[in-house]
Amino acid sequence: MxxxxxxxxxxxxxxxxxxxxxxxxxxxxxxxxxxxxxxxxxxxxxxxxxxxxxxxxxxxxxxxxxxxxxxxxxxxxxxxxxxxxxxxxxxxxxxxxxxxxxxxxxxxxxxxxxxxxxxxxxxxxxxxxxxxxxxxxxxxxxxxxxxxxxxxxxxxxxxxxxxxxxxxxxxxxxxxxxxxxxxxLPYYCVPTFNGEGSFVIHEAYHPLLQNPVGNDFTFHKNCLLTGSNASGKSTFMKTIALNIVFSQALNTSTSKQINLTRGPVYSTMAMADDIEKGQSYFLSEIIALKRIFDTVNTDKQSFFYLFIDEIFKGTNTVERIAAAESVLNYLNDCKQTRVMAATHDIELTEMLASKYTNYHFREYISNDEIYFDYLIKDGASNTRNAIELLRITNFPKKVYDDALKKIAEQSK
Structure with missing residues (x-):
């Protein structure tokens, strides 16, 4: 009162x-x-x-x-x-x-x-x-x-x-x-902290979701997230990033248990082009990544959590994969960082398999309906339902058939 x-x-x-x-x-x-x-x-x-x-x-x-x-x-x-x-x-x-x-x-x-x-x-x-x-x-x-x-x-x-x-x-x-x-909140916990560079969270969820699905996650090693659009990759990244911030700033985590090392959060999420500045999406992402590089290279004392969503998606496939591999390799060598990156390039999961742990989110198609369970799973994504979605959403049959034909030719 x-x-x-x-x-x-x-x-x-x-x-x-x-x-x-x-x-x-x-x-x-x-x-x-x-x-x-x-x-x-x-x-x-x-x-x-x-x-x-x-x-x-x-x-x-x-x-x-x-x-x-x-x-x-x-x-x-x-x-x-x-x-x-x-x-x-x-x-x-x-x-x-x-x-x-x-x-x-x-x-x-x-x-x-x-x-x-x-x-x-x-x-x-x-x-x-x-x-x-x-x-x-x-x-x-x-x-x-x-x-x-x-x-x-x-x-x-x-x-x-x-x-x-x-x-x-x-x-x-x-x-x-x-x-x-x-x-x-549906539930929350008071965080505990360690100085070992480890991170464990149980039943973590995003606080803005009405019916959230809780996920367990151990963030001891840098990781790559794969999976189709809307499967939950970005929301999961935001969930982990928010819980790191909430734990340190509000002494509260939207999970049932969390133990982590203190450190600031940096991300390249929610990038956009800027017409007024004449700045493309790709350039916006480059600037955001450069900010991360400058911070990590300048401050050798802090422990950093880095979240990179759909890395370099603003450019062509060949350059995107080459640049992404170089950036992720460099960040992996920075011992005071934990990196979580999302990508649609399955090639990256193979190139970085020895350095980054692979996780994925999966969608399911049944009776011409698509379903998501929003649960994180081990390994890289091995499902390819993007073309099947063309059929489900009533694209012209010729478009669907031609896409299938191209996939078959490329896999030979």
Whole structure:
């Protein structure tokens, strides 16, 4: 309930008060102008005409400056208001948890939420008379400007305390969101880690699937994935990659058990051409792979997980196989990496058989219907159903027959 009351404020930068050095000086002219209405009220006892003239003149000038300054700094006011709510939230959480040590440490920040009430925005509905009166007073005496700079000054001189409050709120919000996410999952586990370069996962699934199929997998050696389109290769790669990220970032894995070595994830998945940059699909893949090479060659200390989907599919068969073999051989020699690559080129599974373990996903055709079980299997794919799919999807019979004829000729 405390976090719900805090809510969220888009386009605010509440963390900048931990790192930036804002201008905390108050404009002396504004300070003088804020006092003049009081001087005018004081003069009324001496000279009614002079006192009222000074009061109304200064009130009009101040009101003009008030609205001009507010429109110019509206985003800053919103950001600061959210900072104040974060401080208030952190202290409410501390009270809920009876964290007296935190309350003592942040005692200097207590004034900010109390005074920050005066930064409340106007009542746009026109029904709250108190807010209207408060707005008039803020305009006449330039209170908003003075309060704004006072709170900035307070945060600036208590950066460490504000950072403590900010992080306490953020940490709890983070953990709470993970706990809610866990409730939505069919099952999950807390990961365990090792420093041996090994990876074992049981019943792993992709968290966005409604009826996921769990897979067991041991990622001790680089591997190649083969199989037809839609059989599950890319989804499986994403499942493993996501679980590596989730395990390290969220202490949660969408599996029943996982033990892994810590390390960053790099991929060449979801490549696309870029018309605006004049960049083809193949060039996009080249750039992504070059990024991986540069990272692996620069950082010799980290352990990397690399995922390459349908390697070099953007170019012709001869060059694709030659380039893919070279790239995968090179990455295999990098001892601090684990590589998972998907390909439709069965030739690669033979060329790299001594270095890469082969796995595949399979489809089944029965009664002119295609089925997938989405279970990973040992070995390279040995099924060729692509041409059979031409028949199932009612391509012209001549197209189907000619394709069969070409396959028969090539196999002789």
């Amino acid at each position: 405390i976090l719900a009351a805090l809510g969220k404020a888009p386009y605010t930068n509440s963390s900048k008060h931990m790192f930036e050095n804002p201008d905390v000086k108050i404009n002396k002219l504004f300070l003088v102008l804020s006092i003049l209405p009081l001087v005018g009220l004081g003069l009324i006892g001496v000279s009614l005409h002079a006192g009222l003239s000074l009061f109304f003149t200064s009130a009009l000038v101040n009101s003009f400056l008030f609205y001009m300054n507010r429109s110019k700094n509206e985003a800053e006011f919103g950001s600061l208001s959210y900072c104040i709510h974060i401080i208030l939230t952190s202290r409410k959480i501390a009270k809920l948890n009876k964290d007296t040590d935190f309350l003592k440490k942040t005692n200097n920040l207590r004034k900010a939420p109390f005074i920050g009430v005066l930064l409340l925005k106007d009542d746009t509905t026109g029904t709250n008379i108190i807010l209207h009166i408060l707005t008039v007073l803020k305009a006449i005496f330039l209170l908003e400007y003075l309060i704004f700079h006072y709170i900035i000054h307070l945060l600036h001189h208590n950066k460490d305390l504000y950072e403590l409050a900010w992080k306490k709120t953020a940490e709890l919000d983070f953990f709470y969101s993970i706990a809610i996410w866990r409730k939505t």
